[in-house]
Amino acid sequence: MVRRMATALGVFTAAAALALGAPNAAYAAHGSLVVDGVAHRDPSGCFPLGDFVPPVVSNHTDAIAEVHSGPDCTGQVTWLIYPGETYRPNGSRSVFVL
Numbered sequence: 001m002v003r004r005m006a007t008a009l010g011v012f013t014a015a016a017a018l019a020l021g022a023p024n025a026a027y028a029a030h031g032s033l034v035v036d037g038v039a040h041r042d043p044s045g046c047f048p049l050g051d052f053v054p055p056v057v058s059n060h061t062d063a064i065a066e067v068h069s070g071p072d073c074t075g076q077v078t079w080l081i082y083p084g085e086t087y088r089p090n091g092s093r094s095v096f097v098l
Contacts (some may be wrong), residue, residue, distance in 0.1 A: 029063035029097050031083075043097045046073035049089060053058040057095055066096045 028044035035057050036050040042061075049055040050070060059065045059081040067089045069075035073096040081087045081095070089095070 001045045008018065023071040027098065029061035030059035033061055033065060033095070033097055034058040035095060045097065047095045047097070049093055049095065055092070056088050057081055059083055059097075060078060063097055067078075067092045068094045068096060070094065 010061075016045070028042045030042055032039045032041050033047065034040075034053050035047050040047065047063040057065065057067070060083070062083055064083070065081040066073070066077045067079040067081065067087065067094055069078050071093045073094045076092070078089060078092050079089060
């Protein structure tokens with residue numbers, strides 16, 4: 001009896017985690033992220049920073065953008081660009097928006 005209840009509780013917990021996690025998988029920020037003068041509407045994912053000196057990122061979304069030190073959103077997060085902010089990420093290589 002106890003084993004059956006534990007199994008049922010485990011199944012319920014797994015189902016709840018999947019149900020709560022699924023909407024986040026399809027989420028994209030609303031608005032536009034401007035990277036080196038190019039606007040990306042409702043962005044999601046990683047964006048490379050070009051060779052402009054210095055690169056400029058303007059966050060006109062409802063999400064926080066992470067600036068990464070490496071290409072393809074690798075390396076350390078060097079800065080967070082909050083909605084409505086513009087940042088010049090000197091030495092950074094990519095920007096990630098969820």
